[in-house]
Amino acid sequence: MSDLQTILDRHAAATPGPHSVDVIDDHLGRPDSREWLITDLARDQYGNNAVHFGQDEATARFVAAAFTDVPVLAARLQKAEKILATMEDLLDHGAVLSSDFGEVAADLRKALELEGAE
Numbered sequence: 625m626s627d628l629q630t631i632l633d634r635h636a637a638a639t640p641g642p643h644s645v646d647v648i649d650d651h652l653g654r655p656d657s658r659e660w661l662i663t664d665l666a667r668d669q670y671g672n673n674a675v676h677f678g679q680d681e682a683t684a685r686f687v688a689a690a691f692t693d694v695p696v697l698a699a700r701l702q703k704a705e706k707i708l709a710t711m712e713d714l715l716d717h718g719a720v721l722s723s724d725f726g727e728v729a730a731d732l733r734k735a736l737e738l739e740g741a742e
């Protein structure tokens with residue numbers, strides 16, 4: 625199993641997203657009174673299924689976004705792997721000249737774009 629497949633399997637086994645970041649605030653206006661959390665992140669086994677990040681809002685937002693970002697990145701990498709495998713196969717069989725790789729390189733660049741992952 626490839627490293628990419630391991631990542632996809634971990635994502636599939638996790639509590640489905642997307643997840644949102646929430647804040648607990650004592651409403652006193654102090655920045656240190658805020659505690660950032662992702663609700664519904666862990667499976668609800670004990671009645672409390674939020675994961676707390678203390679005052680680290682940036683990490684909370686990164687983890688929450690990973691549930692949608694990882695599949696997009698994985699889809700692009702899978703496309704790139706297929707294109708590279710095709711390129712290698714064509715080279716192995718002498719079916720292409722190096723000048724043919726301009727079009728293939730454009731396909732590879734397109735596959736690595738983050739917009740519109742399949």
